[in-house]
Amino acid sequence: MKTQSLHKRESELANANRQLEILSNGIFQNGELPTFAEKIKETQQFPLRPKKLEILQINVGYMCNQVCEHCHVDAGPDRKEIMTRETMEQCLEVIRNTGAHTLDLTGGAPEMNPDFRWFVEEASKAGIKDFIVRSNLTIIRANKKYYDLPEFFKKHNVHVVSSMPHWTRGKTDKQRGDGVFDASIKALQELNAVGYGMPDSDLRLDLVYNPSGAFLPGDQASMEKDFKKALMEDFGIQFHNLFAITNLPISRFLDYLIASDNYEDYMYSLVEAFNPSAVANVMCTNTISVSWDGWLYDCDFNQMLGLQVASKVKHISEYNEEILNNRNIIISQHCYGCTAGAGSSCQGTVA
Numbered sequence: 001m002k003t004q005s006l007h008k009r010e011s012e013l014a015n016a017n018r019q020l021e022i023l024s025n026g027i028f029q030n031g032e033l034p035t036f037a038e039k040i041k042e043t044q045q046f047p048l049r050p051k052k053l054e055i056l057q058i059n060v061g062y063m064c065n066q067v068c069e070h071c072h073v074d075a076g077p078d079r080k081e082i083m084t085r086e087t088m089e090q091c092l093e094v095i096r097n098t099g100a101h102t103l104d105l106t107g108g109a110p111e112m113n114p115d116f117r118w119f120v121e122e123a124s125k126a127g128i129k130d131f132i133v134r135s136n137l138t139i140i141r142a143n144k145k146y147y148d149l150p151e152f153f154k155k156h157n158v159h160v161v162s163s164m165p166h167w168t169r170g171k172t173d174k175q176r177g178d179g180v181f182d183a184s185i186k187a188l189q190e191l192n193a194v195g196y197g198m199p200d201s202d203l204r205l206d207l208v209y210n211p212s213g214a215f216l217p218g219d220q221a222s223m224e225k226d227f228k229k230a231l232m233e234d235f236g237i238q239f240h241n242l243f244a245i246t247n248l249p250i251s252r253f254l255d256y257l258i259a260s261d262n263y264e265d266y267m268y269s270l271v272e273a274f275n276p277s278a279v280a281n282v283m284c285t286n287t288i289s290v291s292w293d294g295w296l297y298d299c300d301f302n303q304m305l306g307l308q309v310a311s312k313v314k315h316i317s318e319y320n321e322e323i324l325n326n327r328n329i330i331i332s333q334h335c336y337g338c339t340a341g342a343g344s345s346c347q348g349t350v351a
Ligand code: SF4
Pocket: 064, 065, 066, 067, 068, 070, 071, 072, 073, 074, 075, 076, 107, 108, 109, 136, 163, 176
């Protein structure tokens, strides 16, 4: 398992333009496979347009204590991009006035931003209905200064959404690094201990599953059952829902696909599994994504590909929901990952 980000390794895939080139050339250029735009034109769904804004997703930095094999952010301890308090202030102004009902903080490991707690305290005062923090779990056990995170989350009624690739040690550690499984189990037990994930608890704890290789996720409902059974039997752990997410062919997962000679087969399987009814509900139709430096994107994936919104409003400092809502969404072949099978978003399946 690699322990450095693509950026640190100076991989050509650290360059978003290079990724976009790969996604536009080869099988999509020579007509073997239709581009995503051609595909959604067939069902009169082009151009892709936003519906009502529901989710404001803020990426507070790319630093992470892990270097997972398939990370679409290319996060890791060597990434230094971190949202400043000044940009957080601009975000808070938007959070207080947005029509969105969900605030979704992500990273990297968002908890590693030195102003994370201040930001959560301030943002929780805005009265947003659903306040999500995407926690990788191991951060809770990474260092003493994070040990009280379960209590902190509880105090601010944060909805915790955590990645957990499998209920076995082997599969989890292979994808996310040695020791990740044991630390995640301990963190889940600690979240349970303060009330997270209990059947009647308002303290929401959801898990996110993504496949460990070049294949699509199985059925979300049956996987949730399997996860619940195994985690309860083996460790007494409870959680609310499992979201099954498809790996999008960008960043470290694209690197993995190319290195393992699976890129073309994977794109074929995404295109074959294209589900036109998933298109209407892809994440970008109800979400705005904000980067650590305040730029606006249709989704976290477009953020990583450097594809800023096609709107005259491009930065959080000039945010205007009405103008933003009147834009076309920028698409490329990675979007096939959101429309395969039952569809995929940060909240799991969409169709
Ligand atoms: S924990 Fe999440 S952000 Fe961190 S490296 Fe893994 S996938 Fe990326």
